[in-house]
Amino acid sequence: MTPRTSVRLIDVADAPAIAGHLARDVKELARWEPAQPAAYYTTPGQVARVEQLLDDHRRGARWPGVIVADGEVIGQVTVSSILRGPFGKGFLGYWVAATHRNQGHMSRAVGLVLGVMVEELGLRRAEAHTRLENLASQKALRNNGFRPWGIAREHIFLDGAWRDEIFWERILGDGAPPR
Ligand SMILES: CC(C)(COP(=O)(O)OP(=O)(O)OC[C@H]1O[C@@H](n2cnc3c(N)ncnc32)[C@H](O)[C@@H]1OP(=O)(O)O)[C@@H](O)C(=O)NCCC(=O)NCCS
Known part of the structure; x- marks a missing residue:
């Protein structure tokens, strides 16, 4: 049976x-x-x-979510760096517990959060970055219509060195002017 996946706003609990x-x-x-x-x-x-994440949410800067499968919190998915007005965009970051990978949870969670970005946040564009080697993350983005548009050299300090990253984008909504 396919495990159920949902996302909701994070809680201190x-x-x-x-x-x-x-x-x-x-x-x-x-x-x-x-x-x-x-x-x-x-x-x-x-x-x-x-x-801190919830404080950022109250200020409109983030939408910090958890991923829930069959009642258990198994990861996080966060919309950060939210820009309103003419940009109308947010940046996606996420992880799933190693015990729950390769079951489609992140692909479904990204899809659910894209829905939040459109319906609740009124955003027009989603962005994400992945290491070149992070094929699982790239697949979860591709599964949700993201496309790569470039490589940023030495973009992030990870695991002891500056790493290149692929930049990903997904256009949202119907092209209406920013609300
Ligand atoms: C990236 C991550 C979030 C994916 O979560 P997940 O719930 O396992 O993702 P899904 O099951 O929805 O999809 C993973 C896809 O990648 C594929 N995949 C997994 N490992 C792979 C590998 N080493 N090479 C190629 N494909 C791989 C799976 O087969 C699956 O493909 P499918 O959709 O065709 O079935 C998870 O691996 C993770 O938390 N990694 C550590 C943190 C991280 O990388 N965060 C993102 C930083 S950009």
């Missing part, structure tokens, strides 16, 4: 589950996610982080 996944997967995530201080992998550290 999600901090223990998020800290648990990130602490367990820390070595594997190092290739794909920026290094973080030790507190990031603890429940108190995640409580503080979630509070």
